[in-house]
Amino acid sequence: MANATDRTPPLQTKFPTMGTTIFTVMSALAAEKGAVNLGQGFPDFDCDPKLLDGVIDAMRRGLNQYPPMTGVPVLREAVAAKIEALYGHKYDAASEITITAGATQAIITAVLAIVKPGDEVIVLEPCYDSYVPNIELAGGVVVRVPLTPGTFRPDFAKIGAALTPRTRAIIVNSPHNPSATVWTRAEMLQLQDLLAPTDVFVISDEVYEHMVFDGQLHQSAARFPGLAARSLIVSSFGKTYHVTGWKVGYVAAPAVLSAEFRKVHQFNVFTVNTPMQYGLASYMASPEPYLQLPAFYQRKRDLFREGLARTRLKLLPSEGTYFQCVDISGVSDLKEADFCKWLTTEIGVAAIPVSALYVDNDDQGIVRFCFAKKDETLRAALDRLAKL
Template identity: 50%
Template sequence: MDSKLPNVGTTIFTVMSKMAQDFDAINLSQGFPDYQVPKGLLDAMQKYLHGNYNQYPPMAGVPYLREQIAAKTAKLYGATIDVENEITVTSGATEALFVAIQTVVRPGDEVIVLDPCYDSYEPGITLAGGRTIHLPLNSAFGLDAQRLSDTINDRTRLIMLNTPHNPSGSILTREELNTVSSLIKDRDVFIISDEVYEHMVYDNGQHDSLVGIPDLRDRTFVVSSFGKTYHATGWKVAYCVAPPALTAEFRKIHQFVTFTTHTPTQWALADYMEHHPEHFEELPRFYEQKRDLFLSAMSESRFQMRPSAGTYFQLADYSALSSDTDQSFVEYMTKEVGVAAIPVSVFYEQPPDQRIVRFCFCKHDETLVRAAERLSEL
């Protein structure tokens, strides 16, 4: 049988996590915490699991949760969201991204993705019959406005944005977003804004959600994740905010992909959001401290650490240590040093000539210190 995705294999995240397990290495590769979900959220989950909240919820999501999403969005971004017609709860951000792509991309359409980018984007585009156009970010992982302008044409249907950015930790500025807006103002182009790390912004920086930018909101699907925010990546709950017309089409596909999402989890998240809004307010400082701890612990190493303004990822240049490819180097680190990382080349269509790996710092402080001690011996 001919494969619909002939160039797709097992994701690098699965490969490296398994290798870390096989060689008993500290896993700084895949982006999941090694600490517990907040106790109050676990208590809420227990409450709803045993409270007869276990049947199908509404296809668009539990109203209580959508109300809390709308309240948070209004507080953070000054945007008023229609709970009934603009918010859809999904089974993880990957589902939301996939469904949004299927909603607007038709065979022959071109979709611009900014490299390096998350590996789930292109398969969804391919399955929709679209053509992925890879546009590299600049050397500081910022938007190259001229190249974007040169790339947009009459076949361009969609632009994929990701801010804060995985894997680099860079953040798109309001000026960059305004540039995107001006370039597509007179075109029939949509945007998917992957904002799953929206609450992880450091050094007094600012995340500008596209839901709060009027010139972009009417053509944008904004995707965010509860798993990232509440240290519960295995719960696979996220949401998509889009204008009513786009949401209506989004839900037509969503209902035949997963239909709906785990009921007690939705209730527990809504309950916790209402009674503990301080959680996402304190998250930037929580992760900024972890980033700074890891940077301090790595200060005596031969790695050159790149700036990380957001997410829980830290890029590191290892060119002073080895001329090996990043895939060979992460395999060596995992097997011989006992620390697993992700090779950044997998986020590119055409990787530049660089020696950079991605570490994840959403780990216990002791885990980060132990990993840094091992890496500093290189």
Template identity: 55%
Template sequence: MPLPPLVSKLPDVGTSIFAVMSQLAAECGAINLAQGFPDYDPPQVLTEALARHATTPGHQQYAPMPGLLRLREQISRKTALLYGVTPPDPDTEITVTSGATEALYAVLAAVVRPGDEVLVFEPAYDLYGPAIRLQGGVPVYVPLRLPDFRPDWDLVAAALTPRTRLVLLNTPHNPSGAVLTADDLRTLGRLLENTATLVLSDEVYEHMVFDGRQHRSARQEPTLAERSFVLSSFGKTYHATGWKVGYCVAPPQLTAEVRRVHQFITFAVSTPTQHALADILADTSLYTTLPGFYQRKRDQFAALLHATGFELLPTQGAYFQLARYQQLSTTDDVTFARYLTREAGVAVVPVSAFYHDGRDHGLIRFCFAKRDETLVAAATRLRSPR
């Protein structure tokens, strides 16, 4: 008897736009400013630490399921130092995960039940919606205001219902680079104060904020801290996205639920990698210098694009630059992104990919986490399409 057709859980979901554009870039020999990864190496002290621990006896076996204690202790100190909060308990409030992606999925799998609603601000990273739906949850999309991508808290209040299980934040925001303020977090705290709604705060770009701004973490707002899962990423912080190491900080009751799921997804993260990160995490200069490092790249890239016809939107954080292209083309953003990749030799991401319904605002996203020579070469191609 032939196997009946498999019924997909995500029949409307194809290959990620980031993988699609990266593949097209490779096929066309284009400079890849689409996918969000640096083209430079992690700090040498980190790669040297990894090489050292890769040959240390006993460091090739499973790490403890929640992560190495020495790494969790360093994360606790870093969290308290940066945000002026009580150090989270390494034993009960910190879990090391296989990237922030696994942490996010583990949170959703742990707390979202069939029929639960999850508020998602759009545009949104394309993982959020499918991961919610795989748990039987219902994404409820709340649009951010353009052109500054600020939350409309009246819309948020109207979207909250007794079925709202979780509000998903992302600050600094991908793709726009917008940064939530202390007032934003206080407002959300007031809206949730007398509810059982939880918060998942994706803060992987926490060290990339510009023009004197400060990243505000959900852990700094008391009403949110007691109900929040806060995610971060060593891959983003140390230019090592391929290492896939992140972590989740949450109160003990919430951490217990994350770990119930985490142990059955990856169980434990690479042992020598965790040792290497624990070795260098006390060196605060490796991340406190990142705002200036990336602000310089943002400003350099903006200057390079000045004469290209792109209209650049303000970027407060992260390492992405949104741009309008209407002076150059009247096509939709997907068509224009493919044109740039094929004809100009520079791959970008159409921002409609960050909307569940493919809404097109005529925007594309560049990643400027690249070497100076890469940015110069990309700008040269954009000024003179081949």
């Protein structure tokens, strides 16, 4: 019989209403049902063997101990050079680029660095599901502003109305997960003008920066001096180079913001996988892998959209990312979450309900597919979806 002193003390949870992330739930259901998993956003194909060669070479050269807290210099220099070449803004590699353990860690570290208890942070819904818990962990107040229903474009009148003297930051995401919309130059300029008279910081989630289609350009916050001066820009090597499991990303920010970011970074991660940093730096010597990424994913998008067009699902635009959203109203009157469970169980294809990416589960009858898959995977999914 257990001694009374062996009991676990009662715990008051920080997140009383929070369950497991929808991505984990749907991937587990897909595995259980043998469904084609177009839910969670990761490729099912391999990265370039040359990238692996760079990592293996680093390991064999003995580069297996702690790297500098901010990231190995050669990788920070490669990132700074890429940003300057693409977006025209020069960041100092030593003081303004920090290598992170993926973009998710970068985002929570950015929030913890700049948000104090009681500060308000604007999120544009639907949004990646780590934003709100990150703000709450920092003691901040989440201010939710919906993107325009149907188009998912930013509504600057609503954003402006949400700004108060307590607003500390706004989190923006383009190309946007889950809607696959891409902010235009005009929209970025409007954001810059709106924030100009304020002291509001921007956390700019740009992990899909190299996946913009139909000849558009990615409008990084780095392109706009008024935004760059107040932004922590987050990106992901995992998304760009098909190695999401490596969990390596970076943050670019002015020196004063980077210094605060690094104060938190050193104590929640300290540092990031050494040989992978050297492998990535070596691979970045050629820009071709990320310069060809729009064409690579646009072909997959077009293949997938062509097949979906033969179903009763209504296609929404896919301007960037590797996601495709569809309106399910012509197929089912189920709620999005129930539809996704039915689709996984009965049709054999997993998707993500967009409502799960709203704090209040706002249901508009839209679900998200991921097309970062082998062509044969996409065709297998389309064969099953043809039943709809």
